[in-house]
Amino acid sequence: MCTAISLKAQEAETLPEESIYKDPVSKYWINTYGNIRVSKKLFWVAQTHFRFQETEDVPFAGQVAQVYNRHALGYIYDEKTNFALGGVLRLNANTNEEDDDKSLIPEWRIWHQYQFASKVGRAVMYNRFRIEHRWSKDFEEDSQFIFRNRWRYMFRLKIPINKPKITSKVFYVAPEAEIIMQSGEPVVASPLEDLRLHTSFGYIFSPQLTVATGLMYNLGQTLDNGGIYKQGWTIRMHLYFSPDFRKTENKLPEVHFRD
Numbered sequence: 606m607c608t609a610i611s612l613k614a615q616e617a618e619t620l621p622e623e624s625i626y627k628d629p630v631s632k633y634w635i636n637t638y639g640n641i642r643v644s645k646k647l648f649w650v651a652q653t654h655f656r657f658q659e660t661e662d663v664p665f666a667g668q669v670a671q672v673y674n675r676h677a678l679g680y681i682y683d684e685k686t687n688f689a690l691g692g693v694l695r696l697n698a699n700t701n702e703e704d705d706d707k708s709l710i711p712e713w714r715i716w717h718q719y720q721f722a723s724k725v726g727r728a729v730m731y732n733r734f735r736i737e738h739r740w741s742k743d744f745e746e747d748s749q750f751i752f753r754n755r756w757r758y759m760f761r762l763k764i765p766i767n768k769p770k771i772t773s774k775v776f777y778v779a780p781e782a783e784i785i786m787q788s789g790e791p792v793v794a795s796p797l798e799d800l801r802l803h804t805s806f807g808y809i810f811s812p813q814l815t816v817a818t819g820l821m822y823n824l825g826q827t828l829d830n831g832g833i834y835k836q837g838w839t840i841r842m843h844l845y846f847s848p849d850f851r852k853t854e855n856k857l858p859e860v861h862f863r864d
Contacts (some may be wrong), residue, residue, distance in 0.1 A: 620794065627827075631659040632839040633642050633666040640679065640847045648847075650677040650689050658700050665840055672696040672709075677716065689718045693737070699744045703722040712741040731761040731781075753789035755798065773811045780804045785825070794831030800824050805843065815845040 628697035639642035652675040660667030677691020699706055716737040723730050731802035737755040742748040768775045785799040805819025819838040826832075 619830060621830075623832075625833045627833065627835050629836040630835070631665045632670065632837055633657040634839055634841045636841060637844045637846070640845075642847070642849045642851065645679075645851075646681050648679045648681065648687075650675065650679050650691060652676070660702060666816040668700055668702075669698045670700050671698065675716070677718070685722045687720050689716075689720075691716060693763045697741070701744075704744070706744060708744070710742060710744060712739065725762070727769055728762045731759070731763070733757075733759040733761070735759070751789070751791045753792060754789050756786040756788070759783035759784060771809070773809055775809045776802065777807050777809065779807060779817065779819070787828075794837065795825045795826035795828055796831075798828075803841065805841065807843070813847045813849060815843075817843040817845070819843075 627731070634657070635655045637653045639649075641649040643649055652673065654671070654675075656669075656671040656673070657666040658668055658670040659665055659838035673693065673695050675691065675693045677689040679687055679689035681687045693712075693716055695712040695714070696709040697712055699707055714737045716735060718733065718735040719734045720731060722744065735755075735757040737757070739753050739755055740750045741753070742750045759781060760783075761779060763771055763779045764778050765771050766776040766778060771777065781801075781803050783798075783799075783801040783803070785801070786796050787798040788796065801821055801823045802824060803819055803821035805817040807815055807817025809815045819841050821841055824834055824836045827835055
């Protein structure tokens with residue numbers, strides 16, 4: 606108890622008199638999202654993300670920042686509701702241009718997700734709750750893993766443009782907002798890890814294949830000091846694929862589980 610009080614007092618002393626906002630960092634993400642049907646109720650989540658970050662000479666894609674591998678086993682409760690449980694291996698690159706050590710270090714996560722879809726007029730609305738249990742460390746030689754929980758909520762709309770509903774051969778626009786909170790012993794005065802505002806424009810080739818691209822703004826507190834905020838602009842490119850080799854009558858419903 607005394608240790609916790611001491612840490613809070615120390616953190617309060619280091620907080621700036623006014624919030625400090627770092628200059629935005631430009632990033633470029635290439636994301637693949639796979640939902641592979643295993644049976645009538647089960648599907649395998651296979652996601653790979655390649656994330657790049659600006660350098661002094663090259664904006665957006667100057668250097669590798671992270672490589673994600675996220676996998677899970679999902680359960681389809683009904684055509685509008687699904688759940689998933691799995692693990693993540695994220696490789697973090699040292700993006701400090703002044704540091705000669707450009708090694709990758711692993712970050713481990715266990716995650717579970719609860720997603721609900723419903724029709725709202727022409728659009729499809731998604732509410733997604735995701736909880737992540739996270740082990741990460743920094744690039745210092747004697748750095749130890751620290752544990753945090755992430756609490757994520759995302760609201761998303763998928764609005765058709767050239768047809769009256771979301772179906773094959775449709776262009777769509779998808780505005781979304783996600784808030785990511787964090788907790789754990791290392792988190793003293795910085796519970797807001799990230800607020801993400803993202804809008805993408807996409808095309809659905811079929812229930813099994815969709816492509817999209819968009820722009821995201823993010824804002825969040827740094828872990829070391831809750832009075833300092835990081836922010837960024839990210840170009841995001843998405844590929845959604847959902848292999849389904851079952852008979853036609855058993856394939857994906859109209860309002861489906863795709864992320």
